[in-house]
Each structure stands twice: as structure tokens, then as C-alpha cells.
Amino acid sequence: MRASLLWSLAALGLSAPALAHDPAAVSPLSPGAEAFKILHLYGGEDGESHLEIKDLPRTGGTPGRSVQTRLYATDVEIGDTLPGDFIDFHGVSTPRLLIVLAGQLEVGLGDGSKHILSKGDIVLANDVTGRGHTSRTIGTEPLRILTVRLPAKNSFAPKLSACPEGMSAGQCVANKLKITTTPPERK
Numbered sequence: 001m002r003a004s005l006l007w008s009l010a011a012l013g014l015s016a017p018a019l020a021h022d023p024a025a026v027s028p029l030s031p032g033a034e035a036f037k038i039l040h041l042y043g044g045e046d047g048e049s050h051l052e053i054k055d056l057p058r059t060g061g062t063p064g065r066s067v068q069t070r071l072y073a074t075d076v077e078i079g080d081t082l083p084g085d086f087i088d089f090h091g092v093s094t095p096r097l098l099i100v101l102a103g104q105l106e107v108g109l110g111d112g113s114k115h116i117l118s119k120g121d122i123v124l125a126n127d128v129t130g131r132g133h134t135s136r137t138i139g140t141e142p143l144r145i146l147t148v149r150l151p152a153k154n155s156f157a158p159k160l161s162a163c164p165e166g167m168s169a170g171q172c173v174a175n176k177l178k179i180t181t182t183p184p185e186r187k
Helices: 002-011
Strands: 036-043 049-056 075-083 086-090 094-100 104-108 112-117 120-126 132-138 143-149
Touching: 094 104, 094 112, 112 143
Parallel strands: 036 120
Antiparallel strands: 036 049, 075 143, 086 132, 094 120, 094 143, 104 112, 104 132
């Protein structure tokens, strides 16, 4: 199944070396990058949905070692679906991150191409205009997917603070984290 994913990446003008760590993963891992790279499903001027790699703004991480992006979210949904379910062409009402936790989801585009998302893949679904895409749960195990909906306006505005709204910097655990490459010695 991953072979068709490599074909999809080739159709996007990407090669396996462009994907650090796991050449078969659809979600490009980019720990050393200046921006967080993500697969972006968007509605084009031709009324069809397309895929591209999109850079989201860096809001954290250690340069050369890790990259993070932080966005505002409106709500989160998690669901399980049995293999065989199909949804004909549809778009999304607001941009959202689709995160595959288990199983496989086949996404079809108007040009007839099909792209398989598997465990660990993340897609920024943003085809709020046009005909949209199809979705089919494939494989033998149920699909578990986490949906993080983004605001309709300023969807990609970075959230600069890692702390929850209204929490003081002193209370925020994120401000106290120290990232190293080796664990401290314990006595």
C-alpha cells in the first residue's frame, strides 16, 4: 500500500530523499527544517482538490534538531470507522488537521488519483472550496482518526505561546522543559 504513496509523492514532485527518516511516510518529517512541513489538501482555482507540501510557521523547537508549529484550534474530534465505509466527493467547512492513529484512509481527488494515509500521517485538509475529495476506509483494521479543527478565519495564524490562554508563564509546564540529547545520570 505504501508503494502507491511513493507514486503520490512523485506526482507532487517530491522524491523519497525529501522525506527524512521514513521514505514511505506521507507526512514529511522535518526535524531540522526552518518550518514544519505538512501534507496540504486544498481547493484549487479549477474547482478540484489538490495535494502539496505546505510549510507552517516555526513556533518552537531546537534549530537543527526539532521543529514545532502551534496553531489555534476550535475543537477536537476522535472517531473509529470500520473498513469499507465510503464518502463521495466532499470538502471541509473549516481547515482541519487529520491525524491517522490506526488503519488506512484512501483519499481520492478529481483527477482520479488516490492517496493512502496510514498510521502516523497528518494532513492539513483545507479544501473549503470546490468539489472536494472522496474518503474510503481501506485495509483490514478499523480507521481511528483524530480531527483538530482550526478557526475559519486566520486558520494558520501561529500561536506563539505554548501556555494555555490565561495561564501565567510561571504556572506553565512548557516553560520549564529542558530538552537534551542524553538523559541525566541518576544516583
